[in-house]
Amino acid sequence: MAVVTSARAVPRRRRFDRSRAAGVLLVLPSLVYLTLFVFIPVIKAFATSFTVRDRDDAGNYTYRVGLDNYAQLATSDTLRANVIFTVFIAVTSVAIVFVIAYVIALALRFGKGPTAKLLGRIYIVPLFIPSVIASYAMITFLANHGFVDGILQAFGLPDGAFPKIVFDWKGIVITQVWLSLPFMTVLLSSVLLEISDSLIESARDVGASSWQIFRHIVLPLSAPGALIGVTFMFLGVIGGFTVPYLLGPNAPQMLGVSMVYYMTNYFEPYIASTQAVAIFMLSLVAAVYYVRQQFKREIR
Amino acid sequence: MAAQAPAMPAIRLSWWIDDPRMRRMLLRLFGGALAVFIGIPLLTLVLWSFAGEWFWPNLIPTQWSLRWWQEVLENPRVIDAMVLSFTIAPVVTFLTAVVAIPAGYAFARLDVPYRRTLLLLFLIPNAFPRIGLYVSLAVLYYQIGLIDTYWGVVFLHMIGTLVYMTWITTATFRSIDPHLEEAARDAGASPLRAFFSVVLPLALPGIIVASLFSFLASVDEAQGTLIVGTPHYITMPVLLYTLISSFQRPVAAVFSVLLALPSLLLLVVAQRYLHSEYVAAGLGRV
Structure with a gap:
């Protein structure tokens, strides 16, 4: 307000300052929210992971700073197996989704006719299905004595010969693929749309085959954008809970599941926080890449 | 080659x-x-x-x-969960809109200091694996007494919706011609009046779509609510966890269909907007 009455202020400059002040004011609430509910919890999780709780003979707890939680994560066979299992599931599901989504995106970009249209209508459906429902649908579909098992019986598969998919790593991967297909496809489609038709036509004019065009033009040009989708999905799978909780085996568990068990069942917030930090670290490279690339896209 | x-x-x-x-x-x-x-x-x-x-x-x-449908719809636990879900979602959507729309406008139009750094901060929540974030939040909730409370659940739901709605509204406001606003200002309208009678109506479609997705994201959020809301704040998807684990197949199936209906309705309504990339990011279900 003082600025408005000041005679020295140049009008242009004054508007500039007010715009800055208004900008700060408008962004502030969301910044406060993010600080309280995202940044502080993450920083606290780091701090908690270095806190060790000891219980003396009288049953009193004492707290100290130490690396014991990490030592437990590294030396406990169960926890180490969980870390490896988590990475394995994430890498496998991302790889499968990437290939299927790429084929759909190629068909949507270059294909004409009824099949391409049908693909465009169906691939999006899982986006609108909550992951709890998707997991349950997959259980009824793939379980022993489930729908697929029933069909195979009709073709003469002996009872009990159906492989164990549900409550096994295969169930997690298949359901993750089902759930993540729309996002990856939408992203790859938008990346493929950025490749101009004229580039492809000129390659065709000099006699390149479809495979050569794909291999030497489409694939390299779509790689940077595609990597955003890959990293984002990797972060999603590695930080997932619902699918492995409902469809995963009891051991090994994905970190999301084991973390929640440590938190709510064993009431071990220290080990739970340590696993949270482990998950952040496992995804650090993907996270940094995702933020950097997405930032470049948004700023552009 | x-x-x-x-x-x-x-x-x-x-x-x-x-x-x-x-x-x-x-x-x-x-x-x-x-x-x-x-x-x-x-x-x-x-x-x-x-x-x-x-x-x-x-x-x-x-x-x-139809007897499973009858059984589900007469079950008081189901009714409670539905009521809770549909009282949390509007609050989450409203609070998100109130906080995110101004920020989106500021990012799109105003000269915010440290704009790039701030935009970067808004991307970071997406870069943390969600379950890690939720467990970290639960540890904090235990310490400050927000665990198993209504507002604890609401604030958890807002993590996903806030970031999403900020990005969408930024893009929406940016797509509106700034000259329209300037013309209104030149004609003597106050900044607030110019915003509410010129910019907001034009941005409304984008805001409505973002709000619908926020609403759905809140109704469908399961894993975070399970951690911070049990045992007293059981929303529909959290109840579904229990139904699935109790092996009552038809009951869980009825409930799944019931829970999927709002989203599938949106699928029909939102067909027009589906090609846009942000729809996918919006549900945060990846």
Whole structure:
């Protein structure tokens, strides 16, 4: 307000300052929210992971700073197996989704006719299905004595010969693929749309085959954008809970599941926080890449 | 480019891609397989919800019945969960809109100091694996007494919706011609008046879509609510966890269909906007 009455202020400059002040004011609430509910919890999780709780003979707890939680994560066979299992599931599901989504995106970009249209209508459906429902649908579909098992019986598969998919790593991967297909496809489609038709036509004019065009033009040009989708999905799978909780085996568990068990069942917030930090670290490279690339896209 | 590549392997790899007829056939096969893979699991759920009797390995129920629907809709736990879900979601959406729309406007139009750094901060929540974030938040909630409270659940739901709505509104405001606002200001309108009578109506479609997705994201959020809301704040998807684990197949199937309805309704409504990339990011279900 003082600025408005000041005679020295140049009008242009004054508007500039007010715009800055208004900008700060408008962004502030969301910044406060993010600080309280995202940044502080993450920083606290780091701090908690270095806190060790000891219980003396009288049953009193004492707290100290130490690396014991990490030592437990590294030396406990169960926890180490969980870390490896988590990475394995994430890498496998991302790889499968990437290939299927790429084929759909190629068909949507270059294909004409009824099949391409049908693909465009169906691939999006899982986006609108909550992951709890998707997991349950997959259980009824793939379980022993489930729908697929029933069909195979009709073709003469002996009872009990159906492989164990549900409550096994295969169930997690298949359901993750089902759930993540729309996002990856939408992203790859938008990346493929950025490749101009004229580039492809000129390659065709000099006699390149479809495979050569794909291999030497489409694939390299779509790689940077595609990597955003890959990293984002990797972060999603590695930080997932619902699918492995409902469809995963009891051991090994994905970190999301084991973390929640440590938190709510064993009431071990220290080990739970340590696993949270482990998950952040496992995804650090993907996270940094995702933020950097997405930032470049948004700023552009 | 092809000259340096050895000719034989290239041909072997690609003969089926280069032959248009072969390519069409493969695409059809692929499309059919995909339709089965995506559609049939959902269809089995719907069948289960109407099954009076379904002995394996019959491929369809041997007896049809609505009694599971009746049972679910008369169950007080189900009613409580529905009421809770639909009282949390509007609050989450409203609070998100109140906080995110101003920020989106500021990012799109105003000269915010440290704009780039701030935008970067808004991307970071997406870069943390969600369950890690939720467990960290739960540890904090225990210490400050927000665990198992209504507002604890609301604030948790806002993590996903806030970031999403800020990005969408930023993009929406940016797509509106700034001259319109300037013209209104030149004609003597106050900044607030120019915003509410010129910019906001133009941005409304984008804001409505973002709000719908926020609403749905809140209704569908399960894992975070399970951690911070049990045992007193059981929303619909959290109740579904229990129903699935208790192996009451038809009951869980009815409830799944019920819970999927709002989203599927939106699928029909939002068809127009589906090609936009942000729809996918919006549900945060990846």
